[in-house]
Amino acid sequence: MPAIKGPGIFLAQFMSDEAPFNSLDSIATWAASLGYKGIQVPTGDTAIFDLERAANSQEYCDEVMAICHKAGVQITELSTHLQGQLVAVHPAYDELFDSFAPEALRGKPVERTEWAIQQMKWAAKASQRLGLTAHATFSGAFLWHLAYPWPQRPAGLVEQGFAELAKRWLPILDAFDEAGVDVCYEIHPGEDLHDGASFELFLDAVNGHPRANILFDPSHFVLQQLDYLQFIDLYHERIKMFHVKDAEFNPNGRSGVYGGYQDWKERPGRFRSLGDGQVDFKGIFSKLTQYGFDGWAILEWECCLKDSNQGAAEGAPFIANHIITPAGRAFDDFAGATSDEQRNRRILGL
Numbered sequence: 001m002p003a004i005k006g007p008g009i010f011l012a013q014f015m016s017d018e019a020p021f022n023s024l025d026s027i028a029t030w031a032a033s034l035g036y037k038g039i040q041v042p043t044g045d046t047a048i049f050d051l052e053r054a055a056n057s058q059e060y061c062d063e064v065m066a067i068c069h070k071a072g073v074q075i076t077e078l079s080t081h082l083q084g085q086l087v088a089v090h091p092a093y094d095e096l097f098d099s100f101a102p103e104a105l106r107g108k109p110v111e112r113t114e115w116a117i118q119q120m121k122w123a124a125k126a127s128q129r130l131g132l133t134a135h136a137t138f139s140g141a142f143l144w145h146l147a148y149p150w151p152q153r154p155a156g157l158v159e160q161g162f163a164e165l166a167k168r169w170l171p172i173l174d175a176f177d178e179a180g181v182d183v184c185y186e187i188h189p190g191e192d193l194h195d196g197a198s199f200e201l202f203l204d205a206v207n208g209h210p211r212a213n214i215l216f217d218p219s220h221f222v223l224q225q226l227d228y229l230q231f232i233d234l235y236h237e238r239i240k241m242f243h244v245k246d247a248e249f250n251p252n253g254r255s256g257v258y259g260g261y262q263d264w265k266e267r268p269g270r271f272r273s274l275g276d277g278q279v280d281f282k283g284i285f286s287k288l289t290q291y292g293f294d295g296w297a298i299l300e301w302e303c304c305l306k307d308s309n310q311g312a313a314e315g316a317p318f319i320a321n322h323i324i325t326p327a328g329r330a331f332d333d334f335a336g337a338t339s340d341e342q343r344n345r346r347i348l349g350l
Contacts, residue, residue: 001326002294004285007319008038008076010136010243010300014308015048024048025067032072035316039068040136040298042079043123044100049078051119054126061129076296077241079136080123081186086116087168088140088192113168120172128179134240134295135176136215139165139185139193139202147194158201165192166205173211184215184241195224196231199238213240217300218279219247223269225257229283236291243300244319246277264304271302273311274318281322289324297323 009031020026024041027048031039043051053060068074082100089097089109098106105112120137127135143161146153176183185193185202193199199214206212216239221228232239249269254260259267271277285297299315301308330336 001289002292003326004242004288004293004297004323005038005076005295006297006323007036007244007316008040008296008298009034009036009312009315010040010042010079010298011048012042012079012081013301014312015042015045022047024064025071028068028071028073031312034313035320036299037073038076038296038298039073040076040079040296042081043119043126044080044082051078051080051122051126054129055122056125058129061126065130075130075132076298077132077134077136077184078123078127078130080120081136081138083116083119083123084137084185085140085191086112087120087172088142088165089113090142090145092145093141117168117172121175124172124176124179124181127176127181132181134182134184134213136184136186136241138188139169139191141190141192143192144190144194161192162201162205165202169202169212170206170209173206173209176211177209181211182213182240183211184213186215186217186220186243188217188220189224194220195226196234199235203238213238215241215243217243217245218284219243219245219271219277219300219302222247222249222277222279223257225249229280229287232284232287232291236287236293239288239291239293241295242288242293242297244274244281244297244315244322245300245302246272246274246279246281248272248277270304273301273303273306274299274315276303276306281318285322285324289326 011027014021016022020030028039041049043049085097086100094109101112101115105115123135142164143158173183187193187195187199193202203212214235218228221231251268255262255268259269264270297319299319301311301315303311
């Protein structure tokens with residue numbers, strides 16, 4: 001039985017203009033010094049990783065892998081969360097999401113979408129050149145503002161929205177299929193793919209495409225009050241990536257799941273550093289091991305209270321202590337006995 005790999009760390013929340021977080025060499029060395037074996041690399045900052053260059057140059061990809069090897073880590077996956085978000089944007093969110101695109105494309109939603117789709121196709125090729133088998137992203141959303149059905153949604157609206165989402169993603173999924181890489185959508189509020197039911201709608205719309213898979217992050221399910229352990233039972237065949245991220249939900253008389261427009265510290269649902277929230281990680285690691293998940297356990301640090309450096313330092317040993325070495329034999333093998341059909345018949349009284 002395969003084992004979960006790790007610990008790894010998603011670099012998005014740590015990258016900055018200050019050392020050691022401002023170059024691939026220095027941030028990889030920093031991650032390794034904390035005990036991480038892998039890094040999940042965002043592709044929106046050329047100071048860390050140049051996506052277009054990686055898609056078109058094996059030499060550049062070899063240089064990137066050499067830098068990581070020297071630092072003592074490997075790239076687990078690339079991430080296009082920001083670019084994936086821009087594949088599908090409802091006009092109500094245009095101005096909010098414009099900052100995810102190059103400045104020259106702001107205020108130009110059609111050109112922005114074309115740019116995002118090209119970014120995704122480059123990500124497929126770059127992943128292939130790096131020898132990766134999975135990729136992290138968001139789905140984008142046409143329907144998120146309609147999540148709560150008031151006023152009543154017109155008949156056929158949801159199906160039409162997912163048909164358009166599928167139309168945009170199918171060529172991208174095909175490009176990833178050609179590259180031999182799974183697209184792992186982070187199931188996340190704000191995306192059209194935000195729970196199991198919405199993922200199923202998308203899967204139907206893309207005709208069960210084999211590259212349409214899941215980035216499992218239990219923190220988003222805690223905030224939605226969704227059973228994240230049963231989610232694994234239901235969708236384990238499509239779970240190809242795992243963000244280890246904690247959260248807590250403490251409803252009160254003033255606000256609940258929707259948060260009352262409050263800041264993160266005041267919201268009932270809050271992201272927390274590993275071990276400080278309510279996520280049952282023992283249950284999650286057990287379920288994933290049971291189903292043979294052999295991908296990486298990747299820290300995604302987000303916490304409204306704790307400093308990021310402390311969260312990163314605590315994350316590696318936390319993940320390492322939860323990774324299960326799969327059993328090589330049954331615990332009761334010592335009591336077993338050889339058997340054959342005739343012996344079985346005697347035991348059954350036949």
